[in-house]
Amino acid sequence: MIQSLDLGVSIYELIEEVSTGGRGVKLPNEIPAEFMYFVGAVAGDGNINQNRRIKIHCPSDPEIVERCLNIIRNLFGVGYTYKNGMLIVNSAVLVGIVKKFGIQAKNKASTLDVPPEIFRMPRGHISEYLRGLFDTDGAVGIKPYGGCVSLSTNSRKLARKVQLLLLMFGITSRVYSSGKGKGYRVEIADRISIRKFADSVGFYSRRKKSKLFRLLSRYRGIARTKTYVVPAEIASPLLVAIRGGEGISASLLHKFLPKSSRYLWEHGRVSITKRNLKRHIQVVDKLSQADCEPLTIGKGLADSPLLFERIVSKRIIRGKFIVYDIMVPKNHNFIANGFLVHNSGMVEPLKIAMEHGIIKWETARQTIGPYRFTSFLSVNYNTRVFERGYEVTVRDPNFSAIEERMLCRLHRLTKERYREIAEKQMELVLGKLKMEKANEIRDHLTLVHAIETEHPLVKDRFEYKPILLTEKVFEEVKRAREAILDTIAQERLDFSPRLERRAIQLICAMSLMSYFKDRDERIRVDPEALKLGVRFYVEEAAVRSKEKFDPEEVIRRLGLS
Known part of the structure; x- marks a missing residue:
């Protein structure tokens, strides 16, 4: 020992x-x-x-x-x-x-702490430790309309860590300060948590045990507490997505659920209890044929022990600090100061960027953003390249879903490619490469992007022009699709139809270079852009297929070489 x-x-x-x-x-x-x-x-x-x-x-x-x-x-x-x-x-x-x-x-009272060893102990040991604490420094308060179980201490560290220990038993609490920072009170006030405290921790003190029993005996019916509801900000879009994903009309749902309740929940007017969420999902589940992803998420949320707390305030801590990217295998989540946190690193910001979400990156010194990404961006990530195909070495399980939404390019460093890179580097150093046009091209693309996204500085000076997609674009993509499918021997494919949509997006993006070519109200698809977009489609299909076919052969057959 x-x-x-x-x-x-x-x-x-x-x-x-x-x-x-x-x-x-x-x-x-x-x-x-x-x-x-x-x-x-x-x-x-x-x-x-x-x-x-x-x-x-x-x-x-x-x-x-x-x-x-x-x-x-x-x-x-x-x-x-x-x-x-x-x-x-x-x-x-x-x-x-x-x-x-x-x-x-x-200075025992103010320096009390809960060391990491206690957090690593079995639940029975932690329960006994908490019982000893609450027996000596705890109290049971009974009020006309409720009550609470509390622990008083002069140590802020002890108060915060006792709060975390209680969470291990699903017991939620709040920490209150005396105002002068010299005293703290851990308070368990909601009915469900008080019941859990009685079952998992409790008192050895006869006096406090009796008072806790009197408090519990006053509770009747179903507990209604803020910690066991799903906030409207989360419930509203989830319920709308569930109904839409299952293809169920509001009128059909009204036959089984109160019309007013469904309206208030879906429109985010009120929060929903987990009990009502479960009832709502059970009705939808009976009416639907198959589970859509939002319905699966809703089922898990209704039965999960997750609790929601409103963020009271945020503050920036200024200074220089050593920070880390933490990756936890298998579960991919970890607890940080009482918060359930997903693996950190590049994946989450990249996912937000690809979904056209707003990224706001905060450091100790400054705030960068917010930015909304609505155009293509380039990302390099680690892979293991073989003679045919490659393997991603990024350990985050969400990365596969992100990579599927990328324009994927694989460039091997062959002898020929090495010579080309080396020669261009030499030409750049000797001043043989003409870089004057680079700034002009960048400025041109920046202006066109600002026009097409209706930036306030140019909105009234230049007219927004949509891309005119004709049947020819889809025919060329279809021709490439058939050529690829004819070349692949196996029945199962390693790429999704998203490739075609991205190819069309790329064709449209490259055609924006033609904004000032004519005065038409629409931008016609540029022939060179169409040719390059289809090439990208063929080459990416080959990469996704682990290079089971030669893209150059398909490109020659399509007359794009």
Whole structure:
């Protein structure tokens, strides 16, 4: 036990303790759950003095002291004094063990902490630790219209970490400050969490146990609490997507659900309880033929233990800090300061950009954005390239869905490509490459992009022109599609129809270069843009197929080489 805790107690101190106390010190091989009750009680109403003694005094609840006495007597067999409701334990070893659990001799009340070792313990150990804390520093408050279970402490760290420990049992709480920052109160106020506290933690104190029972006996009916509802901001788009995805009309749904409730929920006028969400989804599930993705998400949300809390405030912490990208295998999620966080890194911002969402990137020094990406962007990512095909080495499971939405290009560094790159680099250094046109091209594209997105600076000066898509564009894409499918021997394909849509988008984007060519109200598809777009389609289909066919052969057959 001493070795597992790294107590820093020398063998000489152990010998001295044994000889002074006149009896041996028993040390269990593992930390028993009941010992954590003793640790919690010491954290609450105990103290450690400089003479390496532990004192616990609970005059209102003598049974707490008696239980602590039985624990240390049965587990350790150390010397103690018990008189007038006060327990004094004389043991340097036991003091050393208790200190490892965040209890210090000096300024104990304000320096109390919950070390990582407690968070890693089994639930039974954590439950005993919390019971010891709440038995000594906890209280049950009964009000005319409800009540609460609370814990008072002078340590902000202890208050915040007790809040996290309670969340392990699905118990939600709030931390309140006295205002001067010298006292904190962890308060469990909602009915469901109080019931969970009674089942998972509870009290050993007869007085507090009786008061908790009186509080619970006042509750009748179904609990209605803010922590067990899905906010309107989340529920509204989800319910609309569920109904739309399953193809169910509002009039049909009204036969099974109240019209007013459905309207309020779908239009985000009110939040919805998980009980009502589950009922709503059960009705839709009976009326639908197959589960769409939003319905699957809704089912999981209705049955999940997830709780929603409104963000009260945000603040920027200025300065230079070391930051990390954290990737957790298998689950891909982790808990950070009580928040469920998805793997960090490049994937989430990239996903937002590809869905034309707004990216706002905040650093310690400045805020970058918000930006909405409505054009193509270039991304390089790690792959393992083989003789035929490649394998993505990005570990995030969401990346495959993102890569499927990309224009995928694979360039091998062959001898020929190496020579071309090396020669261009030399020409650039010697000034043989003419770069004057680069700025003009960039300015031209920037202006056209601003016109087509109706930027306020140019909206009234230049007319927005849509791209005119003709049957010829779709015929060329279809011709390329048939040539590709005829070349691939296998029945199953490794790419999706999204390739055709992206090819058409690319053709339209490249045709924007022709904005100023004529005064027509629409921009005609440029022949060169059409040719390049179809080439991209063929080459990407080959890459997605792990190069099971030669794209150059298909391109020659289509007359695009």
